[in-house]
Amino acid sequence: MEPAGAAGHRPRPAGHSNRRENLQKRSPGRCSAEDARQEVRLRRRTTTPGGQEALQDSRGTLPKAYKTHRPLQASRNPENAPRASLNNLQARASVKILWLNWRCIKHPLAGGAEVYTHEVARRLGRIGHEVVLVTSKPADLPKEEMIDCYRIIRAGNRYTVYLHARRIYWQLRNQGWRPDVVIDEVNTIPFLTPKYVEEPIAMLVHQLCKECWAYAIHPLIQPFGWRLERRLHKIYVESAKNGKLRAIITVSPSTKQDLIELGYPEDRIFIVYNGLDWDFYKDCVDLCRDKENLVVYVGRITPYKRLEDLLKAWRMVEQEHSDAELVVAGRAEPRYLRKLMELKRKLDLRRVELRTNILGEEKKHLLAKAKILVYTSIREGWGQTVLEAAACKTPAVAYNVPGLRDSVKHMKTGILIESGDIEQLAKAVTHLLIDHELRDRLAENAYRYAQQHSWNKTAETFLKVVEGAVHG
Template sequence: MSKLKILIFNWRCWLNPKAGGAEVYIHEIAKRWVKTGHEVTLFTSEFPGCAKEETMDGIKIIRAGGKYSVYWKAMKYYKNNFKHNFDVILEAINTIPFFTPTYASEPQVSLIFQITGEVFYKVFPKPVAISARYIEPLIYKKFYKENIALVLSKSVKDELVKIGFKPDHVFVAEPGIDYEYYSLGEKTEYPSILYLNRIVPYKNVDHLIKAFKIVKYKVPDAKLHIVGCRGTAYESKLRKLAKKLGILDSIEFHGFLSGAPKREFLQKAWVHVLPSTKEGWGISVLEAASCGTPTVAYNVTGLRDSVKDKITGILVPFNDIEALATAITKILTNKQLRIQLSKNARKWALQFSWERTAKIALNAIKNAI
């Protein structure tokens, strides 16, 4: 197939201070498509200090609107500028869809990171959450189930198939990892626990802090490092919780980190913990694994794919804080287990590359055209 002109809609770009794994994923596959001769344009939201338009890694970035207005701005910009100028549209869905099937005529691929589901209860008041959880599958059925879909894990694919998507229309392209960059390193001398992700309620960082209180009884010299965007109301609640539990002195909030400082935390930690309600996959799990750091996580969508239970980490029942604490303690206190999980995690990470991910994702796009 000749060079393709690919238009991507996503609510944020990877340069946004609030960017997460979804934005990393899009950046990594898009820049590889550019390298193989395709033309990629990303329409996304603005953030303080950003350029309205710029080109990075060969990807043309156009920004308009904010967290919520980006959706109608996208429709307006499409009608005035994009219509009939692209071969295919990749719509990234992060809870709120762009509803491109209602106004765009080009072939489309839906990049669905996760079905929001029970996460709504962590974001909205209960009456709103109940309505949102009921409406979400109806939206997918009405507007998206005939589209080619791209997902990051088998468990997300299973959820889409239950909604009504055709199994052969759903392509699984797990995230990749630069395993030469995310390499093995020296561990801290003290027992160290790492949380490295966005600090938002559905990630259940409060569960980790409560579990850490229990861990401290058996591992009194343990320390918890929390790496993620600072200054949120949720972070303030976490600090108050830690102070109330009497463990604030053993917890460090480092704010958002990238590059070498981020890698150093991944390398030095004895265990990485991600107690999310659900994930599309959990890129930080793979980054930690590549650095030889096992993960403790809840046995939920996405994380049950990225963490191989009792091989590269430990999965525990959702919402079971005692089990979370027990798993963390087990890894911190059992050196032989920790070394074996570390070796397995590194070996597991070596199976994944962004080249592989980009190739599968491009194949999904070609199937839509």
């Protein structure tokens, strides 16, 4: 542990290279006035009646009789989704935030966690907080850059970034920039900040790996991977108990429960839900007026998504709806994609399209034109695509697993199926393709639920938690 007040005069730890990154001398995460003027002005929030209490999760599996619930209460202006305002936070003192994540929004493998980080960091930067993100460096990205009013420092690869993060932390301090709080964003492997960070720490956990270990490398790895994951979390549990880890931020009740079971103090865990960019989705009301006989999966094409289940279920759906089409779209792992293509050929699925590397606009149009979104993951942190589909008035049929049971409200915004029940999955999709009244009701409810989420609201809540961590 370094002595208090050593910032700016601390010798480099033993074993560290003498090579220094060319770190800028100006305040690392400060957004200039000119940068801020180029950003979109944040808008005031429109209150949506109803709230979370009206959306308590019914965690049952697909019932034999499709009983529907009352529609969720509409917003006063349903064509305009609510946007939270951060203006009331601008008068507060600036917070210096050092944020550690193994990937940034420009990383070729960036996913939902990186979207969350980017959307929150850019908004905090806009209102005057200093945000520095330390992350890994793909070959085609610069070592440093400013993105939307926050600074990115890149070093190392997916494995060595954890060592570089520690070096950069001390380097910034030696240059006179000391963070008020360090955010340790955990994507399976944490940055072990309790071992060296002297400032308050806030931990951001989207999901635990748990069962995903069996799909990551080999099923036999699962018990060893989960054992390692739990051991690493013990370091943070102890840090939370001794007061160094001030806050544990997560995105869903499911992950919160997982963290409690690992021993984290419940009063230190805060749920800060994902949001939506309503400027991007504002035209979906028009786009979704003419739905096609289309079912989609949009997301990473990787083993833990269990897309084999979807293809097997689709074989049953095709027997009832020969004119329906399934599109599986997203960034694909090559080996797994080949496996799905072989399964498609073996099952003789003629109206299934596998699409890779779709862009944002294409993704939005696909979600808007689809009648149903299907998700068969072993677990999720939240299920961001479910929320994005809801903004396009597309209900979801999903497995009743952690994360998805939080983003899908059973028989309100979609249908939850017992995990692994391929026959019930096929029946649910088939039923929604036939029952237009039920599907329309779920679609409207999903849209109203999506209206309760915005990235501005997420950033506002996130900042309150971080400020609480700074001030103890």
